[in-house]
Amino acid sequence: MNVAQRYAKSLLDLAMEQGISDLVYHDLLLINKILSENSDLRIVLQSPVIRQDKKEKLFSNIFSEYIQPLTFKFLNLLLRKSRIVIFQDIAYAYEELFNEANNILNVTITTAQPFDDQLLKKLESKINNFFPNKSMKFRENIDKEILGGFIVNFYDYMIDKSLRTKFIQARKQIMRKEYEKKY
Numbered sequence: 001m002n003v004a005q006r007y008a009k010s011l012l013d014l015a016m017e018q019g020i021s022d023l024v025y026h027d028l029l030l031i032n033k034i035l036s037e038n039s040d041l042r043i044v045l046q047s048p049v050i051r052q053d054k055k056e057k058l059f060s061n062i063f064s065e066y067i068q069p070l071t072f073k074f075l076n077l078l079l080r081k082s083r084i085v086i087f088q089d090i091a092y093a094y095e096e097l098f099n100e101a102n103n104i105l106n107v108t109i110t111t112a113q114p115f116d117d118q119l120l121k122k123l124e125s126k127i128n129n130f131f132p133n134k135s136m137k138f139r140e141n142i143d144k145e146i147l148g149g150f151i152v153n154f155y156d157y158m159i160d161k162s163l164r165t166k167f168i169q170a171r172k173q174i175m176r177k178e179y180e181k182k183y
Contacts, residue, residue: 008093027071105134110141110151
């Protein structure tokens with residue numbers, strides 16, 4: 001378990017004790033979005049040159065009325081310990097632990113075009129056969145380079161039904177046959 005995972009686990013344990021783990025999860029998503037979209041704020045918070053009290057005041061002015069007190073205290077701790085640089089890793093680790101604790105399966109679908117709702121329901125039922133006690137949370141990525149079909153990722157599983165992969169496999173097969181003819 002790395003440092004980010006330890007911080008995330010501690011935060012999740014405290015949030016679960018207080019019954020606000022889902023609110024803290026949404027707080028982390030909000031803060032992560034704001035920090036990823038605003039590089040100036042991220043640079044200021046991570047800067048060793050700017051005094052800690054100024055960072056905490058800035059953070060308080062921006063977030064204090066929008067997030068849970070526990071999340072606010074946690075982020076002040078990260079600022080004091082100069083761990084704000086790993087905030088994104090902590091947020092990601094929290095999401096994984098939160099999903100695991102709530103039986104949520106993250107499924108990433110990569111397609112060349114937006115995925116059809118009917119196909120999504122069919123895919124959900126197929127995955128549900130293997131993980132019947134899990135609810136699913138889908139993320140969709142659009143990648144024109146796969147040409148068609150889809151790639152599904154969840155846990156350590158990958159189902160690749162993309163045209164690009166099929167073309168690569170066909171090419172390898174053709175090359176193997178040509179090699180066999182020559183020798």
